[in-house]
Amino acid sequence: MTSQSNPRIGTTPHTRASTPLLAGIDIGSTHCKALICTPDGTVLARAHRATPRNPDQHTHDADELTGAALDALTDCVRAAGRAPHTVGLTGMAETGVPLDRHGAPLGPVLAWNDPAPAPHAETLRRRCGAAELHARTGVLPSAKVPLARWCWLREHHPELLKRMRQWAGAADLVARALTGRVGTDATFAQRSMAWEPGTDGAALGRWSAELLAEAGLTPAQMPHVHQPGCPVGPVTRAAARRLGLRAGTHVVVAGHDHLVGAWIAGARRAGLAADSMGTAEAVLTVSGAPPDRAAAAAEGMSWGRHADGEHWITLAGMASSGALVEWFCDRFLVGREQGQGGGPEPATRYAEFARLVERCGRRVNGHGPALPSGITVEPYLQGRSAPHPDPAARLAVHGMAARHGPADLALALLEGAAYQARWMADVQAELTGTEPRSVTLLGGSTRQRTWTALKAAVTPWTTEICTEPEAPALGAAAWGGAAIGLDPASIRPATTSVQADRQAAAAHRDAYRDRFLPRVTRQFAGPGQPDPPDERPDRLERRERRDMAG
Numbered sequence: 001m002t003s004q005s006n007p008r009i010g011t012t013p014h015t016r017a018s019t020p021l022l023a024g025i026d027i028g029s030t031h032c033k034a035l036i037c038t039p040d041g042t043v044l045a046r047a048h049r050a051t052p053r054n055p056d057q058h059t060h061d062a063d064e065l066t067g068a069a070l071d072a073l074t075d076c077v078r079a080a081g082r083a084p085h086t087v088g089l090t091g092m093a094e095t096g097v098p099l100d101r102h103g104a105p106l107g108p109v110l111a112w113n114d115p116a117p118a119p120h121a122e123t124l125r126r127r128c129g130a131a132e133l134h135a136r137t138g139v140l141p142s143a144k145v146p147l148a149r150w151c152w153l154r155e156h157h158p159e160l161l162k163r164m165r166q167w168a169g170a171a172d173l174v175a176r177a178l179t180g181r182v183g184t185d186a187t188f189a190q191r192s193m194a195w196e197p198g199t200d201g202a203a204l205g206r207w208s209a210e211l212l213a214e215a216g217l218t219p220a221q222m223p224h225v226h227q228p229g230c231p232v233g234p235v236t237r238a239a240a241r242r243l244g245l246r247a248g249t250h251v252v253v254a255g256h257d258h259l260v261g262a263w264i265a266g267a268r269r270a271g272l273a274a275d276s277m278g279t280a281e282a283v284l285t286v287s288g289a290p291p292d293r294a295a296a297a298a299e300g301m302s303w304g305r306h307a308d309g310e311h312w313i314t315l316a317g318m319a320s321s322g323a324l325v326e327w328f329c330d331r332f333l334v335g336r337e338q339g340q341g342g343g344p345e346p347a348t349r350y351a352e353f354a355r356l357v358e359r360c361g362r363r364v365n366g367h368g369p370a371l372p373s374g375i376t377v378e379p380y381l382q383g384r385s386a387p388h389p390d391p392a393a394r395l396a397v398h399g400m401a402a403r404h405g406p407a408d409l410a411l412a413l414l415e416g417a418a419y420q421a422r423w424m425a426d427v428q429a430e431l432t433g434t435e436p437r438s439v440t441l442l443g444g445s446t447r448q449r450t451w452t453a454l455k456a457a458v459t460p461w462t463t464e465i466c467t468e469p470e471a472p473a474l475g476a477a478a479w480g481g482a483a484i485g486l487d488p489a490s491i492r493p494a495t496t497s498v499q500a501d502r503q504a505a506a507a508h509r510d511a512y513r514d515r516f517l518p519r520v521t522r523q524f525a526g527p528g529q530p531d532p533p534d535e536r537p538d539r540l541e542r543r544e545r546r547d548m549a550g
Contacts, residue, residue, distance in 0.1 A: 020484060023076065023084035024477030026257055026470060027051070027069050027091030027170045029113075030279075034072035035473045036080045039481060041491035046470065047075035058116070059108035062097055065170065066177045074243050083245045087178065087235070088252045088480025089171040090260040090472045093191040094144045096172070098153070098164035103176060105168075106160050110149055117148035120155070124148060124193075124214065134297035136208070137193045138304040145193040150215035161216060171253050172223050172232075178243075178251045179233035184223040187255035190304040194222070197304050199290055204309055226253065228309040229482025250483035255307050257472040258282045258315065263307040264475030265440045265466035266492060270311065273428070273436040275421055275455070277445035281321030283424040284313045291431035299427050300386035307475065308488075314431055316424040320381035320395070322445045324413045325353055327381060327395075332406045350448075357414060357450045360407035369453035369504045372511040373408050375399050376519055377416030387427040388521060398519060411450070415508070418454040419516040425459070438462035440495060442471045456498035457508040463500075468493035 019038055026033045033048045049072045052064040077083055094112035097105045121141040124133065134140050141148065146167070153161050168176060172184045186204040189195035194212050197205040204227065207219035226232060231250040240247040254260050262274030262284055270288040275281065291303050291314045301316045320327075329349040361370025380393040400409065429435050438461055446452055446465050456463035468474050471493065478488040500508075 020085040020481070020486070021080065021082055022477040022481045022486075023073060023087045024473040024475065024480065025069050025073055025087065025089050025091075025174065026473040026476060027065070027089070027174060028257065029092050032069040032072050033470050033473045034069070034076045035470055035477065036076045036084055037474065037477050037491075039486050039490065041474065041478070041493060043474070045076040045079035047072040047079070053111075054108060058111050058114035060095070060111060062105040062109050062173060065109055066174050069174045070177060070243055077244045084249065085246070086250045086252065086480035086483050088254045088476030088478070089174055090254045090257045090476040091171045093169070093188055093256045094146055096146060096167055096169040098160055099166045099168050099182065100163050101165045103166070103180070103182070105173070106163055109170065109173065112144045115143050117152040118143040120151035121145065121148040124151065127214070128211075131294060131297045133193060135293045136196050137211070138190050138197055139193050139302045140297060140300065141193065145191065147193040147211060147215060150217055154215050164221060166221055166223060168223060175232045175251050175253050178235050178239050180236050181233040182223045183226050183232035183253055185228065185253045185255035186225050186305050186309060187259050187307055188253070189222075189225050191256060204305060228255070228307065229479050229488065231483045250480065252480040252483050254476040254479035258284065259307040259313060260475035260479070261442055261472035262440070264478055264491065264493065265442045265468070265471050266464070266495065267440055268308065268311070268489070271434045271437045273425055273439040275425075275439055275441050277321060277441060277443035279322040279326070281318040281417070281421060282315060283318075283421055283428065284315045285425065285428035285432055285434065285436060287312045287314065287432040287434050291428070296431050299431065300389035301428065301431065307479070314428045316386040316428065318379070318417070318420055318424070319383070319385065320379055321417050323381055324379055324417055325350065325445075325448070328410055328413055329353055332410075353410060354448055354450070356407050357411045357448075360411045363504070369450065369457045369500055369508070370411060371504055371507050373404070373412045373415060374401075375404060375408060375412035376511075376515045377412045378520055379413065379416035379420050387423060414448070414451045414454055415511070416516070418451065418458050419512045421455060422458045422512055423517065423520070436461045438464060440464045440466055442466040444469070452498050453500065454508065457500035457505045458512050460509070463498040464495040465498060466493055466495055
């Protein structure tokens with residue numbers, strides 16, 4: 001495998017040998033990232049490897065996937081010059097593979113983005129009821145939930161389920177490679193639609209025998225769910241020799257990457273929110289109790305335990321976030337750097353896109369976020385999952401005139417995505433009864449300064465940017481440290497505040513309320529009739545009061 005490591009040594013190369021080191025690995029859809037840090041969060045080394053995919057784009061080779069994650073860890077060990085004392089794991093949810101009685105994978109790892117289980121998700125919706133499933137498990141039926149995948153396997157590959165002794169998610173599979181044991185975290189289990197979160201006291205929840213029976217499975221075939229910070233097991237001697245680790249090093253499955261990243265970035269208490277910005281986007285709000293479950297189901301939002309096992313989160317996703325930038329680059333920036341033979345490399349295209357929008361638009365006193373472009377974008381390349389779920393929603397551009405050009409459209413795409421994130425956070429506030437005090441932005445798209453400025457302008461709450469580029473991996477390292485008695489909360493990466501000019505903020509909040517919301521909440525009224533908004537007046541009044549207070 002070709003190395004794609006990118007180790008960067010921190011500012012404390014002479015760390016005392018007695019200081020424990022913590023490793024974190026994030027098994028992502030695009031890259032497997034690893035880092036090693038000290039107990040105060042100082043990062044000593046980083047590395048990443050491309051996440052391998054099979055040609056079908058819907059499966060991963062199990063050995064190659066675990067190899068990429070562990071190669072990134074090995075690169076970090078070499079760069080840091082010392083082996084870590086703990087290893088924490090996070091990564092993509094829903095992806096996993098059946099294991100046989102010896103713990104060997106029964107075929108490739110099945111990716112979360114495979115649409116094949118969609119008919120089985122619809123069958124579950126009809127048989128069990130979408131609202132009932134959501135109230136019990138925190139998630140709505142969809143092609144990506146493992147329960148639908150297991151039903152698909154039962155129909156198309158029954159021999160695999162007959163031989164399956166245990167299911168392992170992507171992070172669980174890496175834990176097994178290190179320890180020889182399979183275990184997981186509640187934030188992974190609750191993405192399966194076969195796990196019922198415990199809503200009373202400290203109980204994390206349980207596997208549902210009734211729901212697993214829909215696929216012919218039992219709770220005994222599911223991975224054991226550990227408390228936050230509790231190790232799955234120690235690194236084996238064989239793994240230690242192969243990877244340059246210490247035998248006996250504790251390995252912790254820290255949980256779902258969105259939640260682990262949000263937690264380490266600071267979204268740890270009720271009233272705090274996080275916005276994870278990547279190709280897709282996830283907005284979550286922390287609360288002290290579960291949200292209004294019936295209303296959350298109607299809005300297409302999931303709920304469950306937070307990474308700490310104590311608080312609750314309400315989560316909404318937007319499939320086309322950074323994907324909007326990629327869509328624009330594919331169509332408007334192709335060939336501008338390389339001329340013939342295709343477009344520029346992704347990093348070059350993103351830099352050109354950033355220059356385009358930073359030069360575009362009218363700004364107050366020549367700085368800060370641009371005033372609204374005058375174009376209203378419904379930012380849905382692949383339907384809208386939340387709020388007001390609408391699988392048929394598509395990218396729509398309103399108000400583009402002859403005076404507008406590609407740069408104006410680029411800016412309007414970012415405006416639409418920023419307004420969509422505000423809408424998700426607004427609805428989560430209503431579902432939880434908790435007004436957000438601040439939102440922390442994290443992820444690769446935070447490098448787009450115009451985008452983060454727009455987010456700060458349209459929201460009445462404090463906006464912070466997490467400066468740690470691999471927040472989920474750092475969060476995994478922090479929760480790994482809990483296995484040796486360290487407090488995960490003692491690690492808190494730096495954040496920077498994003499300030500918005502009052503005039504620009506007022507203009508964007510008006511555009512959000514008066515143009516964006518009426519467009520995205522409209523209901524078809526029939527031929528020749530206007531599309532009225534179905535946004536309730538009391539919601540709009542509350543938003544107006546918040547904006548005025550902000």
